[in-house]
Amino acid sequence: MLCGHIENAEGRADHLVKLRGLQDQTGGFVTFIPLAFHPIAQIADDLDGTVVEEKIYHDAGATTSQSLRRRELLQLIRKAGREPVERDTLYRPVTRTDTAFTVLV
16 A cells, blocks of 8 residues: 555545455455655665566656666665665575675574
8 A cells, every 4th residue: 555645644544444344354465565655765764675667656656767777776875875785575684796696594
């Protein structure tokens, strides 16, 4: 659920109440991911993972580019004064070379 772009807090609460009712009717969900709208991603402390092509924010009206090269993403993070850390889906740090990557357990 993308939130924070056109609706107010009352609208978000209403959506959550309806989703809770739907959970009772269907037996639950495998996953539910609330996504906060970020008009300026560089100020965020988590870029929500790197995907090949972002769709959700752009379907909601974002006009920025839908993809970045890895090099560009790293530059954005460093320009914001942060240290980039690549992580796997369990948030474990990943080290990467030109030919391989390793998950640090």
